[in-house]
Amino acid sequence: MAVFVLDKRKKPLMPCSEKRARLLLERGRARVHRMVPFTIRLVDRLQEHSVLQPLRLKVAPGSKTTGISLVREKESVDADTGEVIRKLVVVMLLELQHRGHAIRDALTSRRSHRRFRRNQLRYRPARFDNRTKPAGWLAPSLQHRVDTTMACVSRLQRWAPVVALSTLLHRFDTQALQNPEISGAEYQHGTLFGYEVREYLLEKWGRKCVYCDAEHTPLTIDHIHPKSKGGSDRVSNLTLACVPCNQHKNNQDVREYLARDPKRLARIEAQRKAPLRDAAAVNATRWALFRRLKDTGLDVEVGTGGRTKWNRKRIHVPKAHCLDAACVGHVDGMENWQQPVLSIKATGRGSYQRTRLTKHGFPRGYLMRSKSVFGFQTGDRVKAVVTTGKKAGTYLGRVAIRASGSFNIQTVPRHFKWVA
Incomplete structure (x- = not known):
């Protein structure tokens, strides 16, 4: 894992290896500035007298975990085609674990306690007309994801010479950005054909076959109501099935195929209509995070989930939040990605509540x-x-x-x- 390096005025220098950091400390040229993540401060070097290589900080926002990757770009020109090849050298991988679900549950519990006490002890009508929300308001559980991600970004900017940012903005279509004139069948069957839909279905159906719950096996897209009987290609009519189940179902309707398994049929019908909550949380915060990243004044590159998966499959990188972040945007190759991952856990700063409550919302103890x-x-x-x-x-x-x-x-x- 790389070690962050600061000059004697606490300005960021290029990260170094663990071996070099150990030598600098033994020779008295550096001091320990921070333990986690490990950061040293040089006592005989200024940023003005150092050669800095441009680093890019990549972020893949998620509902529960956000992947962060600090990479160094290495560009070269292909001798045959003359195209610019953009390879990335991974410097550090990080994963930020959010606590948005804990915040949501705490607010829900507080709201139910207040409603119970208001109705049981004394009645007063609910007051909602006199409450206004500012423009760009987000729920606390969603605002927390933006704030914690930006806190990590600002800290890494203080410890490393970051000159550019990349983020996952799911609504952007990379294909349309590269070629605005693309349309029709050429657009529908382009390079990223099917990747956006497949990634959505994998998240929605839990990456397993809906008919036999098979995992870690090749999955195919299946039409719940077959196209031969009037079914559409909308995502609400699509699901995932392993190859044997898909062949056995053939062109049957799901009600006909699962006539002897009503519980599974009911679960599929309920899940196909339910929204993807994690995706909804990311979609609600993506623009807020994008605007906050733009406010840093650095160049911000955007990518889509489909393009990220396409990059990961093409360069043979396994699935992980931090590696998804490294694959955001334009990537031709990646080096040094097999390294430890620094886990960051958001734990909060305590609670304002000083009263322990019973299940009915009445005090049972005081802090x-x-x-x-x-x-x-x-x-x-x-x-x-x-x-x-x-x-x-x-x-x-x-x-x-x-x-x-x-x-x-x-x-x-x-x-x-x-x-x-």
Whole structure:
């Protein structure tokens, strides 16, 4: 994993390898600036006296996890065709885990408690007419995804010489951008033909056969209502099936094929009409994130999910959030992508709620007003050395404070965690 390097005025330099960072520290030319992600600060170098290579920060926004990739572009000219070949050298891979679902559940619980207390204790009509939302307003669970992603982008800009950005803007059609005059059958059967629809169906149906639940097998697109009987090519009429199930179903309607399995039929009918919630969350935040990235003043490249998958398949890169980010936009090749992934977990900054509630929404206990006890705060990363007793040992993890002074430590896995 690459090590971030700062000059003596804390301006970003080119990242280096772990071996070089170790040598700089041993020779006294650098100091440890930050532990996670590991960052060193040189004591004898200025940014003006250094040669910097342009780095591009790529972001693949997701509902639960956002992939981030820091890459170095290496361009060359093909001697035969004269075309510019754009290869990427991966510097660092990161994955940001959001807590939007936790925020949504907390707000839903608070809303239900308030409604119960308002109706049980005293009646008052709901007040909605006097509440206005500003332009561009997003729900807190969605705004959280934009804010945490931009926080990571701004931090990486402080630690690395980033000169350009790339993001996944799903509505953009890369084919139309490259050739605005393309239309008709040529457009429908272009380079990215089928990739957008296939990626959507894989996410919607859980990447498995809907008729036998087979996973890790080649899947084909199946028409729920066959085209030979008037079915359309709309995504609401498409599903995924393995090759044996697709051949066995043939041109039967799904109601006829699953007449002996009404539970599975009901699940398919409900799922085909339900919206893809994760995709809806990403679609609701994509423009807000794009505008925030444009506000940085850097050049922003955009791509689609279909183009990203096409790049990944073409250069034989496995499926991962961080590698999806590296494949965003125009990519001809990729190097050094087989490296550890730095996991970033959004944990929040505590809660304003100071009252524990029963299942009916009434108080059952009160929390202390201070967020710190003996200098510690919930979420701090600590190392505890217990010398005696049943819990003897050394523990490293996040601490949860108590007013009594008896704290709880949640240990972390062996790989590093960067808590945002």
